[in-house]
Amino acid sequence: MIVAKRKPFEEIKEMLKGYKKVLNVGCGTCVAVCLAGGEKEVDVLNIELDMAGKLDENPIELGAMTIERQCDREYLEALDPLVDDYDAILSMACGAGIQFLAERYPHKPIFPAVDTTFIGVNQGVGWYEERCRSCGSCVLGLTGGICPVTMCAKGLYNGPCGGTNKGSCEIDKDQPCAWYLIYERLSRQGRLDNILKFSPATDWQNQIPRTLIQPGYKKSEEV
Numbered sequence: 001m002i003v004a005k006r007k008p009f010e011e012i013k014e015m016l017k018g019y020k021k022v023l024n025v026g027c028g029t030c031v032a033v034c035l036a037g038g039e040k041e042v043d044v045l046n047i048e049l050d051m052a053g054k055l056d057e058n059p060i061e062l063g064a065m066t067i068e069r070q071c072d073r074e075y076l077e078a079l080d081p082l083v084d085d086y087d088a089i090l091s092m093a094c095g096a097g098i099q100f101l102a103e104r105y106p107h108k109p110i111f112p113a114v115d116t117t118f119i120g121v122n123q124g125v126g127w128y129e130e131r132c133r134s135c136g137s138c139v140l141g142l143t144g145g146i147c148p149v150t151m152c153a154k155g156l157y158n159g160p161c162g163g164t165n166k167g168s169c170e171i172d173k174d175q176p177c178a179w180y181l182i183y184e185r186l187s188r189q190g191r192l193d194n195i196l197k198f199s200p201a202t203d204w205q206n207q208i209p210r211t212l213i214q215p216g217y218k219k220s221e222e223v
């Protein structure tokens with residue numbers, strides 16, 4: 001899932017300065033699961049903003065609405081009847097959801113209430129770890145299911161650098177060397193020959209937003 005964390009309260013407050021009526025929109029998917037931007041977090045933030053507004057003698061009228069996914073047009077439609085009643089929108093979705101919201105309502109100022117952090121896994125309640133940087137060319141089949149882009153400090157696709165040191169990464173002795181872990185995993189599975197297979201370098205130059213259309217679907221004309 002996409003993991004995010006709420007922005008510091010003062011930063012959110014500063015962004016909303018001057019707006020009298022703000023709709024806070026939560027997202028019911030990734031950010032809800034990682035406890036950053038779902039229905040509960042929307043309510044908590046609104047209570048804090050409400051209290052702060054009263055203390056500052058500058059009250060804001062706050063609305064709340066959490067939709068299933070802000071990155072999906074189908075769910076954004078539910079906001080259409082509400083948006084014009086507000087001066088600004090605060091979004092608790094990931095960066096993709098916030099941008100989709102901003103595209104749908106270009107006449108309305110939209111502010112992010114969370115910082116999108118990484119694609120990760122849930123290790124325990126409130127504990128998340130990064131696992132993927134969406135490189136677009138997954139090599140997990142060669143690397144024993146360990147992502148070299150995310151887990152190696154240099155994102156190396158084809159084996160360790162000279163800094164690998166008895167299982168640790170040169171940047172920190174408590175950080176395991178990703179390529180040591182990959183070697184160990186492949187060795188255990190009897191697949192060490194994979195280490196010799198070469199993954200072409202990823203061209204990170206001239207990056208433009210990527211598009212994916214699944215087989216059997218086509219790009220909709222309606223935007």
Ligand code: SF4
Nearest residue numbers: 132133135138139147
């Ligand atoms: S190689 Fe790593 S960053 Fe690339 S898609 Fe696979 S898990 Fe994600």
Ligand code: SF4
Nearest residue numbers: 152160161169177178
């Ligand atoms: S020591 Fe290992 S994890 Fe650290 S940068 Fe080098 S190859 Fe990557």
